[in-house]
Amino acid sequence: MDPTRQSIDQVLLVVGISAYITGALVLLAYFLTRRPLLRTIGMPIATIGCVAQILELGARWWMTGVWPLTNLYGSLSMFSAMAVAIFLIFAVKYDLAFLGGPVLAAAAIALGYATTWNEGTMPAVPALQSYWIKIHVPIVVTSYAAFMVAACVSAIYLLKAGMERRYASRGLRGVIATAGGPKLDVSMNAYAATADDMLRTSRDETPAITQAATAGDGLAQWLAGLPTLARLDVMQYRIIAVGLPLLSLGIITGAMWAKEAWGAYWQWDPKETAALASWIIYAMYMHLHTRPEWRGSRTAWISVIGFISIMFCYLGVNIWISGLHSYKM
Amino acid sequence: MEARSRNGLGASALASLHESWDDLVRLFANVTFGVFLLAVWAVLTLIGVVIDQGKDPTYYAQNYAPPLARAILRLDCDNIYHSAAYIGILGLILCSMAAATFTKVIPRRIPRLNPVKIDAIPLHAKIAVDEPVDAVRERLVAFFSQRGWQVRKREFGGTEWAFADKNNWARRGVLVAHIGFLIIAIGTTIYWAKGYSGQFTVLSGQTATIPESGAKIALQRFAYRIDPIRTKSGIVYQPIDYVSNATVTGRDGVGRQAVIRVNHPYDVDGVDVYQSTYGFAIDFQLTKDGRPVAGPDHPLKEGEAFIVDGTGRSIQYARFVGTIDRATGQPGLDPRPNDPGVVIQAFDGDQPVGSALIPLGTAVDLGAGYRLEAARYILYSGFQYRYDPGIPVVGIGSFVLLAGLCISFYFLPARLFVLVRERAEGGTEVGIAATTVRGYDVFEERFGEIVAALRRTHGVKTTEVPAAAALGTA
Ligand code: HEM
Numbered sequence: 001m002d003p004t005r006q007s008i009d010q011v012l013l014v015v016g017i018s019a020y021i022t023g024a025l026v027l028l029a030y031f032l033t034r035r036p037l038l039r040t041i042g043m044p045i046a047t048i049g050c051v052a053q054i055l056e057l058g059a060r061w062w063m064t065g066v067w068p069l070t071n072l073y074g075s076l077s078m079f080s081a082m083a084v085a086i087f088l089i090f091a092v093k094y095d096l097a098f099l100g101g102p103v104l105a106a107a108a109i110a111l112g113y114a115t116t117w118n119e120g121t122m123p124a125v126p127a128l129q130s131y132w133i134k135i136h137v138p139i140v141v142t143s144y145a146a147f148m149v150a151a152c153v154s155a156i157y158l159l160k161a162g163m164e165r166r167y168a169s170r171g172l173r174g175v176i177a178t179a180g181g182p183k184l185d186v187s188m189n190a191y192a193a194t195a196d197d198m199l200r201t202s203r204d205e206t207p208a209i210t211q212a213a214t215a216g217d218g219l220a221q222w223l224a225g226l227p228t229l230a231r232l233d234v235m236q237y238r239i240i241a242v243g244l245p246l247l248s249l250g251i252i253t254g255a256m257w258a259k260e261a262w263g264a265y266w267q268w269d270p271k272e273t274a275a276l277a278s279w280i281i282y283a284m285y286m287h288l289h290t291r292p293e294w295r296g297s298r299t300a301w302i303s304v305i306g307f308i309s310i311m312f313c314y315l316g317v318n319i320w321i322s323g324l325h326s327y328k329m
Numbered sequence: 330m331e332a333r334s335r336n337g338l339g340a341s342a343l344a345s346l347h348e349s350w351d352d353l354v355r356l357f358a359n360v361t362f363g364v365f366l367l368a369v370w371a372v373l374t375l376i377g378v379v380i381d382q383g384k385d386p387t388y389y390a391q392n393y394a395p396p397l398a399r400a401i402l403r404l405d406c407d408n409i410y411h412s413a414a415y416i417g418i419l420g421l422i423l424c425s426m427a428a429a430t431f432t433k434v435i436p437r438r439i440p441r442l443n444p445v446k447i448d449a450i451p452l453h454a455k456i457a458v459d460e461p462v463d464a465v466r467e468r469l470v471a472f473f474s475q476r477g478w479q480v481r482k483r484e485f486g487g488t489e490w491a492f493a494d495k496n497n498w499a500r501r502g503v504l505v506a507h508i509g510f511l512i513i514a515i516g517t518t519i520y521w522a523k524g525y526s527g528q529f530t531v532l533s534g535q536t537a538t539i540p541e542s543g544a545k546i547a548l549q550r551f552a553y554r555i556d557p558i559r560t561k562s563g564i565v566y567q568p569i570d571y572v573s574n575a576t577v578t579g580r581d582g583v584g585r586q587a588v589i590r591v592n593h594p595y596d597v598d599g600v601d602v603y604q605s606t607y608g609f610a611i612d613f614q615l616t617k618d619g620r621p622v623a624g625p626d627h628p629l630k631e632g633e634a635f636i637v638d639g640t641g642r643s644i645q646y647a648r649f650v651g652t653i654d655r656a657t658g659q660p661g662l663d664p665r666p667n668d669p670g671v672v673i674q675a676f677d678g679d680q681p682v683g684s685a686l687i688p689l690g691t692a693v694d695l696g697a698g699y700r701l702e703a704a705r706y707i708l709y710s711g712f713q714y715r716y717d718p719g720i721p722v723v724g725i726g727s728f729v730l731l732a733g734l735c736i737s738f739y740f741l742p743a744r745l746f747v748l749v750r751e752r753a754e755g756g757t758e759v760g761i762a763a764t765t766v767r768g769y770d771v772f773e774e775r776f777g778e779i780v781a782a783l784r785r786t787h788g789v790k791t792t793e794v795p796a797a798a799a800l801g802t803a
Contacts (some may be wrong), residue, residue: 129592130592138398237771249731255727260590260592261593261594263601263714264717274375287360287364291360292768294361
C-alpha cells in the first residue's frame with residue numbers, strides 16, 4: 001500500500017478504536033447512572049466507531065484488491081464492528097442502550113487485540129482463495145458477534161438474579177434474627193427452593209431488590225432500574241435466535257466451501273468441530289429455554305458457556321491448535 | 330386350566346413389557362434427557378478438538394503422560410469421531426428426538442381448540458362493554474381478522490368460544506428442524522454405507538490408480554507459485570497457487586486432459602479428486618568405494634528412508650531445502666528451488682546418529698567407503714479423493730434444518746382464547762387470554778398492545794376496567 005492509502009487506513013482504525021473506548025466509557029457511565037444525556041452522547045459515538053471500522057475494512061479491500069477478511073486482524077475487526085452493529089439494532093428497536101458499555105468495551109478489546117495481528121495486506125493462501133470466503137467468514141463472524149452481545153445480556157441477567165438472591169437471603173436472615181424459631185427457617189427453605197419460579201411468574205420478579213430499593217439501598221435502587229429479568233431473558237433469547245441460524249448457515253456455507261475446494265464437506269478439522277460443539281451448546285440452550293423450570297438463570301449460564309466455547313472456537317483453536325483454518329499456513 | 334394360566338402369564342408379561350416400553354419412550358422423549366445427550370455429544374466433540382486425531386500410537390506416547398496416552402488409545406480418543414461411543418450417542422439423540430417429536434412436539438405444538446380457564450393463564454384480561462353480546466362477538470371477529478389473526482369459533486356445552494391464532498402454520502417449525510436433522514443423519518449414513526475416500530501421490534511422468542474405482546491419473550506436470558511478500562515482520566513466502574496437468578482415465582477407458590488445481594476438484598465418475606499437497610522427491614545415488622551400489626529403489630519422498638546394505642544403518646530423507654543460504658551454508662527462507670539441497674538424517678537402528686544438509690548434485694561421505702549423492706529432484710503431486718453419494722441428501726437436510734430454525738425462532742405462534750359473556754349487572758364481558766409456544770414473557774408486550782387497542786378503539790366501549798383485569802397474573 002502506498003503511504004497515502006496507508007494513512008487513510010490508519011486514520012479510520014484510530015477513529016474506530018477511539019470511538020469504541022469513548023463510547024464504552026460514556027455508555028458504561030449511562031449504565032451506572034442512567035442519565036439520558038449520556039445515552040444521547042454514547043449512541044452516536046458507537047455508530048461512528050462502527051461506521052469507521054466498516055469503512056476501514058472496505059477501504060482496505062478497495063485499495064489493495066485483497067479481501068480483508070483473510071487474516072485474524074480483518075476477522076476480529078469485522079467481529080467488533082458486527083457486535084456493535086447488532087447492539088445498535090437491538091438498542092434502537094428494544095431500548096437496550098444500557099448494554100452499550102460492556103459491548104463496546106468488548107469491541108474495543110477485540111479491535112485492540114486485532115491490531116497485534118495487523119500484518120498489512122497479504123494475498124490469501126490457496127486454501128482461502130475462493131469467493132466462499134466472502135460469504136462464509138462474514139456470516140460466521142456475525143454469529144460470533146451476536147453470541148457476544150447475548151452473553152453481555154446474560155451477564156446482566158445473572159448479576160440481577162444473583163443480587164436478588166443475595167437480597168432475599170439477607171432479608172430473610174434479618175427476619176429470622178428478629179423472630180427466630182424453626183418456623184421461619186422452613187419458610188426460608190421454601191423460598192430458596194422456589195426462588196427461580198417466583199422470579200418468573202410473579203409480576204415483580206425481584207421483590208427483595210424492590211424492597212431494599214424502597215428502603216433506600218442505593219445498589220438495590222440501581223438494580224431495580226435495570227430491565228426486568230423476564231425482559232432480559234427475552235432479549236437474550238432474541239439475540240441468540242439471530243446467532244444460531246447464522247452459525248448454522250456459517251457451518252453449512254463452510255461445508256459447501258469445503259466440498260468445492262477440498263472435495264469433502266466435513267473433515268473433522270478442529271475449527272469446524274469446535275463450531276459444531278458451540279452449535280450443540282446453543283441447541284441445548286434453545287431446548288432448555290422451552291422448559292419453564294430451566295428458563296432463567298440456568299439458560300443464562302448456558303448462554304455464557306456457549307460464548308466461552310465460541311471464543312475457544314474463534315481464537316483458542318487458531319492459537320493452540322492448527323488445522324485447515326489457521327490463517328497462517 | 331393350565332393353558333389359561335399360561336395365557337394369563339403371557340398377558341401380564343406383555344403388559345409389563347408394554348409398560349417398560351412406555352417408560353423408555355417417556356425417558357427418551359424427555360427434553361432434559363435429550364439435552365443431556367446433546368451435552369455428551371458436545372463433550373465428545375470437544376475432546377476430539379483438544380486431542381490430536383488419527384495419529385499413530387507412538388505420537389500419543391511421545392506427547393502425553395503415559396497414563397493419559399494409554400487412556401486415549403484405550404478409549405478410542407485418538408479417533409473419537411469414528412468411535413462406537415460417538416456413533417452411539419448420535420443414535421441415541423436420533424431416538425430421543427424421534428420419541429419427543431411423536432409424543433411431545435406434534436401434540437403439544439399443534440394443540441386442539443379447547444376452552445381454558447381464562448384467569449388461570451398469566452396473560453389475561455377482562456373488559457366490560459356496554460353492548461349486547463352478539464354485537465360484541467361480531468366486532469371482535471372483525472377486530473382480530475383485520476389484524477391478521479385467524480379466527481375460529483367453537484361451542485362447548487352451549488358456550489361459544491372464539492380462538493384467534495397467529496402464525497399457526499409456524500407450529501410446524503420444530504417438526505421441520507427435527508426432520509432436517511434426521512435427513513442430515515441419513516445423508517451421512519449413506520456415505521458410511523456406500524462412500525469411500527483416500528489419498529495418493531504421483532511423481533511427474535508416472536501414473537496412479539484409485540483402487541476403489543479403477544480411475545487412472547497420469548501426471549504430466551506439476552506447477553506451483555510461491556510469492557515473496559513484504560510484511561511488517563519481514564519477507565514471507567506465500568504459496569499462491571498449485572496445479573497438476575494430468576491425463577485422467579475413467580470407467581469409459583477414454584483418457585481426458587485434466588487441470589487439477591487447488592480448490593478446484595476434478596470429477597471422475599462421481600469421485601472428486603482434489604489437489605492437496607506437493608513435494609520434491611529425490612533421486613539418491615549410493616556408491617561404495619566409487620562404484621554404484623544398490624540404494625533406494627525409487628525416488629524418496631520427504632520422510633522416507635532406505636537401509637544401507639550390510640551396515641545396519643538407515644538414511645532418511647528428512648526435508649527439502651529450496652534455497653541454501655550461501656553466506657551461512659544453512660537453509661534459507663525461500664522455499665523455491667533456487668539453490669536447492671536436502672537434509673538427510675542417519676539412524677543406527679532407531680537411534681539418530683547425525684544429519685547433514687547436502688546441496689543437490691553433490692555427495693556426502695557416509696563412512697565405510699559409502700557416499701550418497703542427491704542427484705536431482707522430481708516434483709510430485711499429492712491428491713485426495715472422495716466418493717460421497719450422500720451429499721445431496723445432507724445438502725437438502727441442512728436447508729430443511731435451517732428453515733426449521735428460522736420458522737421456530739422468527740414466527741411465534743400465539744393463540745388467543747376469547748370468551749364473550751353476558752354480565753349479571755348488564756352489558757357484556759370479554760375475557761381474553763393468550764398462550765404461545767414459548768411461554769408468556771415473549772408475548773407480554775404484544776398482548777398489552779392488543780388489550781389496549783381493544784379497550785381503546787373499535788367500538789368496544791368500555792364502561793369499567795376492573796382492577797383484577799390488569800395484565801398478567803391476578
Ligand atoms: C436430543 C434430542 C432432541 C429432543 C428430545 C428434542 C425435543 C424437542 C422438543 C420436545 C421441542 C419442543 C419443546 C416445546 O415446545 O415445549 C423441541 C424444540 C426444538 N428443537 Fe428439538 N429435540 C432434540 C434434538 C434437536 C436437534 C438436534 C435440533 C436441531 C437443531 C432440534 C431443534 C429444535 C428447535 C429449533 C426447537 C424449537 C425451539 C424453540 O422454539 O425455541 N432439536 N425439541
